Amino acid sequence: MATKIENSSKRADRIIARITTWLAGLLFVALLVWAGVIGWRLFQYEETNDAQVEEYINPINSKVTGYIRKIKYKENQAVKAGDTLVVLDDRDYVLPVAEAEASLANTQAQLEVLGSNVQTSQRTSQASQAQIGAARARLEEQQKEYNRYRQLLADEAVTRQQFERVETALQVARSDYQALKGNYATSLSRVGEVRAQRPVLLAELKRRQVALQKAQLDLSYTIITAPYDGKMGRQTIQEGQLIQAGQPLAYIVNEDAGKWVTANFKETQLRNMHVGQPVKIKTDAYPDQVFNGRIESLSPATGARFSLLPPDNATGNFIKVTQRIPVRIQLTDKSERTVQLAAGMNALVTVEK
Template structure:
């Protein structure tokens, strides 16, 4: 019996079948991966709200110069950790020492004037006391002369004394009356000088308080030439040099406040807000540390969209209107240990996920 013969397959046909088989397998795997990915995305969208528009935040504040002057010394380096009260910059203080010396001299002068016035008041009071004693003696002499005058007047009527004797007594009475009036006037003048000195004393006391305030102001301006760290933190980039002229209010440095802590600002779409509330736990993944998961909770929701807090808020009442989904900033408090949170730096991007 004759067996039928089979022709051998061409190598090109075998290669095409192998490529087709591999392509089909890869296509199937790709479809499977796409289905798994779509399933995960769908599951995530059904059970979670997420945004990748989030950043790590931290208080970064400028340290401004309160007075103008040339920089004498710089005591910090970039990225240096500092404590509250550490000296950062020293300005030239020669222009501020002179006002302090002038204010001290003016205060000493006003105090010396007050001391001299006190001595003048004391002298006037003693003079008034002496005048008061002399008034008492003059009053006694005046009473005696009035009695003598009355007696001699009666004697003259009885022709017991001569008119010359009577006139001598009358003249003595006039002299006693004049002396008494003069001493009384001198006493009133002394009292007026005492009252006037008391008024000058109030003026000098007010002047001393004014001079003291000017001295405190001069010393305060002098103290501003030494710029210190307001709190513990880390210094930012150094942009100043020794010998540079700084104006009042000009930033000398930037400091990152480590005492206030860090937080996440996540900008969620307005359509996601109904499923978000304060106290809700969140899951955070940063681009810098994609293998680490940070925990947090929603601390507060912004009362307005981020666009409303911009320098130029949008005005939809003019021109053509294109509806754009707005985003609201949400502040998220980090609840991990401080050592883990210390890895984060302000400005890092993050992805925030919240369970519905």
Template sequence: MKQQNLHTRTDKLITIITSWIAGAVLLILLVWGGITLWNLKTYEETNDAQVQEYINPITARVGGYISAIRYEENQQVKKGDTLLIIDNREYALQQQEAEAALDNAEAQEKVLTSNIHTAEQTAAAVQEQISSAKARLWKQQQEYDRYKKLFDAESATRQQLENVETALQVARSDYQAALINYQASLSKTNDTKVQETVLQTEIKRRAAVLNRNKLDVGYTVITAPYNCQMGRRTIQTGQQIQPGQTLAYIVDQDAGKWVIANFKETQLRHMHVGDIAEISADAFPDQTFEGKIESLSPATGSSFSLLPPDNSTGNFVKIVQRIPVRIKLTDNTLALAALRTGMNANVAIRKK
């Protein structure tokens, strides 16, 4: 009888404990269910989200051998810091050659300028000769007219008239020669001026070549375009690189960070640009970050894929599509700096 009462008391105790445990579990389930229903009613949530930053390649604009590397893998660098140096001796020689060619062209321009000045002076001298020849021609014409009258009056011999006529023809030839020499001097002056114009164009071309060579020399020193963190290092000193070759990847820290959250198409009706978002990263589950919707993608993610779906082929299975939503992280906390590109995140946006 005592043993039966003991079993009865034990059963009652077990029943009470089980009831309390079941009640506690039921209460927890009710609370969890209530919170879940409240969140479903109040927020649009997704765990298909990743942290993003601008990741840009550093490329070489000239080819050559790497003479020095000034950064380490994953190093923080500032804008203007030297990342690597390419051997520039060949480009420096090309620059010196271009400088010499430009100096030679400028010296030729000075010579042409002097030739133009000389030709102008020669033309002026020939013009003076025209005046002198014209005066002699006039004098000989007067002399001939006088002797012609004398000859007609039989006061001068034919020989005298012929001598005066010959002198007149010589004066006329001298005058015509002076005119021709003057025109030739003007043509030579114009030709020299045309050569000077051509040479000035050549000087501009050689100056452009020199500036291009200076750019090439400057391109042999590669610097950081902004405050950033370097990625993995894959190059070594002495390695030959080609123009356009990617040398490293950098993460832009000046442009800020954002989250790309892929929401279902059925969730977008409650979202607008400027809405506040609550973000938590899987790496920091206890830390909540604040963000703001910057934009909604104009198309689904699958539409931007390499092979977009074509439902007109007949193999149609309706699948809920996702729309990328860009959310700018607006927190200035120190924990934000610990977020890395590609980290998974959870996003919740309050319905309106």
């Protein structure tokens, strides 16, 4: 009986030893395969998990100061270019438009009055010119009369009193002629003076037109619209809130500009990378999907050099640290696949050597 128990115990030990040996062998083979795969991937690919999906996220700013009257969007809402997002109280901007319109109308009326004055001055000068012709004719006639009486006086056919009366009439006719010529010159000068006011009024008219356009532009800024197709971010404003010119009101993700991945590779990994190289991308959000891309550009400097306070190795505290170079990767898949990606998602980027 004891011999049977002893034999059974030895047989169980041999089975356990055999199973343990097989398990150890399988584990060893698995470790070899795993090491081989890892080694092959390290030899064949460059990888980094220091990568994120990127999109253009731009602020929407107010160009004028005012109170918010109506908010037309909701958080995470998709919008189209030109959709109204925020409406401001426009009462402070309607009055300047009316004032600018009135000033423009006043300047236009002044131009019309100026044109009428030019016509009146021209008619006055034409009348003066006609009177000059009549005065010249009277002067010539009076000159002939004077010459005749002077000859008669020499022949003692007329009295001195008659001759002096004719001489006085000649002087009066000459004075009238000179006065009319002076009036004509003055009327021409007045026409030139009135015409010289036209460029001044035209410049004023242009200034008034620009002022009206500026007032209308400020009025149009009270309606804030989406600059392009995109998706709105978090809403941080409320109706009735006072906002200042230049203040960010919301953030919009620009869907027209597309998406890309920024992968920060170590400087030791860039040896075989070049623009146009194909890339495989996996994201933590969708680990079962592989997205295709290609290298669009490599940064001209390390990420540390673009930081707010770049490191200075001349300070005496130098410690050699492997630097990373941002690599921009363009997604080449169709938009139906990439639309599910959002800015800021973590990604695993693999580049074949």
